[in-house]
Each structure stands twice: as structure tokens, then as C-alpha cells.
Amino acid sequence: MIDKEIIEKIIREAIKARDYAYVPYSHFMVGAALLTKDGRIYTGCNIENAAYGPTNCAERTAFFKAVSEGERSFRAIAVVGGPEGQTISGYAAPCGVCRQVMAEFCRPESFDIIVAKSADDYYVKTLRELLPENFGPGNLI
Numbered sequence: 001m002i003d004k005e006i007i008e009k010i011i012r013e014a015i016k017a018r019d020y021a022y023v024p025y026s027h028f029m030v031g032a033a034l035l036t037k038d039g040r041i042y043t044g045c046n047i048e049n050a051a052y053g054p055t056n057c058a059e060r061t062a063f064f065k066a067v068s069e070g071e072r073s074f075r076a077i078a079v080v081g082g083p084e085g086q087t088i089s090g091y092a093a094p095c096g097v098c099r100q101v102m103a104e105f106c107r108p109e110s111f112d113i114i115v116a117k118s119a120d121d122y123y124v125k126t127l128r129e130l131l132p133e134n135f136g137p138g139n140l141i
């Protein structure tokens with residue numbers, strides 16, 4: 001199990017990253033903080049687009065930043081989300097596309113997804129719990 005202090009730290013990083021969300025269309029701000037097995041943290045926010053489809057979720061922003069800098073080993077991700085201009089009052093679990101991206105790089109049984117409202121209000125599930133019976137790299141061997 002991951003340390004409570006580390007969980008709280010990455011939640012705080014996700015909350016800070018959420019401030020950078022670019023959300024002129026949905027006005028729903030999401031922040032994520034991805035923890036590597038070495039203890040490094042990569043943050044992300046959602047970045048929307050006038051054509052809608054190119055919108056990137058906060059979780060994928062964090063993953064793509066990390067992978068593009070050579071990271072391949074991940075331990076956990078914290079995610080926070082809520083409407084612009086409001087304090088976070090609900091949980092925002094990762095969308096299906098982000099879960100699939102996680103499955104590309106993480107072992108489903110040992111990658112933790114921390115869905116948070118604040119550093120003292122959160123729940124933790126494994127990727128396996130949130131994306132059971134996934135299609136993944138192993139299917140193509």
C-alpha cells in the first residue's frame with residue numbers, strides 16, 4: 001500500500017495543476033499528478049479545443065509528459081476535478097480513454113488511482129478495479 005503522506009502530496013500537486021486547466025467550453029477543471037516508481041511526479045491538466053475532439057484530459061496530459069521524458073514505470077495517479085470557480089465538491093474518476101492509456105503503461109493490479117476531493121477526502125482503487133478485463137499490450141504478443 002502506498003504511504004498516506006505520498007498520497008496527500010500528489011493530491012496537493014493535482015489540485016495545483018488543476019489551476020492551469022484550459023476549459024473555455026466545459027468550464028470543468030481537472031488536475032492530475034502521476035507518481036513514478038522512482039518517486040518523481042508529473043502533473044497535468046485538461047486542455048480543451050474549439051474542435052472539441054482534440055481535447056486532452058488531465059490524466060493523459062500527465063502520462064504523455066512523463067512518457068515523453070523517458071518515464072515508463074508508474075505507481076499511482078491522483079485526480080481532482082470540478083466546475084470552474086467552485087471548490088471541488090465531487091469525485092471525478094478517470095474517463096475510459098484515460099484508463100486505457102494507463103493500461104498501456106501500468107500493471108493493472110499494482111497501479112493505484114486516487115480519486116480525490118481534497119488531501120483528506122479521497123478513495124483509492126487499482127486500475128484493475130476501474131478497468132477490468134482490459135485489452136492491452138499482452139493481447140498483441
Ligand code: THU
Pocket residue numbers: 023026028029030045046047048055056057058059093094095098
Ligand atoms: N476530463 C478530464 O480531464 N479527465 C477525465 O478523466 C474526465 C474528463 C475533462 C475533459 C473535458 O475537458 C472536461 O473534463 C469535461 O469533460
